[in-house]
Amino acid sequence: MSSLDRKTSRNMKWIILFLLPVTVLLISFFLYPIVFLVVLSFMEWNGIEPMSFVGMSNFSSLFSDSIFQTSIKNNLIWAFSAALLQIPLALLIALILAREPRGWKFFRTAFFLPNVISLVALAMMWRAMYNPEFGVVNVLLENIGLGHLARNWLGELDSALPAVIFSYQIYIGYFMVIILAGTISIPKSFYEAAMIDGANVLQQELYITLPVLRGIIVTAGTLAVAFALRQFETTFLMTAGGPANRTPVMGLYMYRRMAGLTYGRAAATGVLLILLGVFVLSGLQRIFGKSDAVGDSVQ
Amino acid sequence: MSTLQLTETHPALKAAAKTAKWAMLIVYFVIAVFPIVWLTVSAFKTNFEIETSPFSLPEVWQFQNFVNALSVSGLPQFFMNSIIVAVAATGINLLVTSLASFAVSREQFPGRKIFFTFTTAGVLIPIIAFMVPYYTLITQLRIYDTLLALVVTYSAINIPISMFLVSSFMATIPGELEDSAEIDGCSFFQRYAKIILPLARPGLVTAGTFSFIYCWNEFIYALLLTSSTSSRTVQLAIRFFTSQFRTDYA
Secondary structure, eight states, rough: OOHHHHHHHHHHHHHHHHHHHHHHHIIIIIIIHHHHHHHTTTOOSSSSSSSSEEETTTHHHHHHHHHHHHHHHHHHHHHIIIIIIIIIHHHHHHHHTTTTTTTTHHHHHHHHHTSSSSHHHHHHHHHHHHHHOOHHHHHHHHTTGGGOOOOOTTTTTTTHHHHHHHHTTOOHHHHHHHHHHHHHHHHHHHHHHHTTOOOOOHHIIIIIIIIHHHHHHHHHHHHHHHHOOOOOOOHHHHTTTOSSTOOOOOOHHHHHHHHHHHHHHHHHHHHHHHHHHHHHHHHHHHHHOOSSSSGGGGO | OOOOOOOOTTTHHHHHHHHHHHHHHHHOOOOOOHHHHHHHHHTTOOOOHHHHHHSOOSSSSSOOOHHHHHHOHHHHHHHHHHHHHHHHHHHHHHHHHHHHHHHHHHHTTTHHHHHHHHHHHHGGGGGOOOOOOOOOOOOHHOOOOOTHHHHHHHHEEEEEHHHHHHHHTTTOEEEEEEEHHHHTTTOOOOOOIIHHHHTTHHHHHHHHHHHHHHHHHHOHHHHHHOSGGGOOOHHHHHHHOTTOOOOOOO
16 A cells, blocks of 8 residues: 555646646636525526625525426426427337337437437527428328317417427437446347246336336436426527516526526526426435446446 | 347237337438438428428429528528637637646646536536526626627636536546656646647537537527627527428428
8 A cells, every 4th residue: 555655646747737727617617606696596686786695585486486386387387298299209110120120229219319419409490390281290280180189389379389399309319328328238038938928018117127127217207307497598588488478497587587686596597497306306216225436327 | 219129939010110110210210310311491482382282392393582581681691600709708618628638637736626516516517597687798798789799608618518528538648648648747737738639639629519409500699699790690690580481400
């Protein structure tokens, strides 16, 4: 150990030098923002005059604002639909592709393709598809005889939020790839043994694939929920919170508060957004058990 | 489960399961991929064609939309801005994280684990919550509305994920190589630059890809930290096009 210690102290200057740039950037862009955000959430500030301490009034005014309440509710709807629609769909598709049907590599690439395109481009594309005059969605519904369902999807109070969420969560490629990567690591011999014992495909999936994939599914679910809570672009570009403030999410609410120069309330929204994330994600971990390390999934 | 199929005794069920499986794949294919095909095809049509016959192939495959997008709107400059930002931010990000990853994964020092946890914990934070702090920080640094603002911000935002990818990759490189290099008189910096960095290339490529895609597609902070057209990126530009200029930004 003594030789190791000597080596360490000799290199300590180098080590500090190597760690310095990352440390400076992390302090400026992660640590300082958190501290600043928390402090500012107790202040009133318009960005020009000095800040003044207002205690909890930013938070209490947020909770009495009906648009903020809608934003939190919408964020939770986003998160629920990610967990209940997006992940099961990704799992189903991944399990089908894991059995390597004809052309599975083509399907895998095709299903991942939308994830390479930016959310901005996808949002603009779906806005055109939902367009009441020439949008493909309505034209399609009319052509298959469901013309009575055609509507101004993004303009009507009841259909706007589901339409926005659908346009985002239909893209499962990222989670499909994560789950698919997990299935590939399951030894084929498990299935061979199960088949000799007379287990059908459904039983094989239920008793072999799903238990082995549990950690990965929880990871994918955690990521999907985290993405849903961070939602901004899709809503901002497709409805900007409308119609009649039915679709805002917390990110959009914060953006509006900033644009209105009420930085204190924007900061309070940011604090609540982080807390909501911690709360929901730790709740998920408690219910479903530990996920694999978050980073594992991205490799 | 649509892959449901029973043993040979139930051929009808087996066929039904097979049909369900393919129906599932094809329906999802149509929903998820068709819009992108439609968008790409529409880019070759006139506005009139898009509005009157949205499903048909264009009568004449015409490139006028692309020409308009390139000549009228200043798109080349926005592309250039995006490329500069993404390349510079990814470069800085990889440089600083490879330095820190080398120290964390190849050296022993007190507080090593804490440092690693601190750097990677940022993955869990919704970056969108930092709108106010980033805006004030960039204004205070007097780099508001410059490409530099985006470069610095993006390279910092991607540190946690890059640290995780690069340092876990570096940790898998066997130590014997370094030991023998040290015996041959390699300095600390040479061990980083000549031994570990080349060997860590796959890890760096993965992290770099993530970073580049993030920078290329980032929208919120581009919107918040720039205002003039001279520092506008492609993602912001898309927003200003209405349906008449449809280009595929894959």
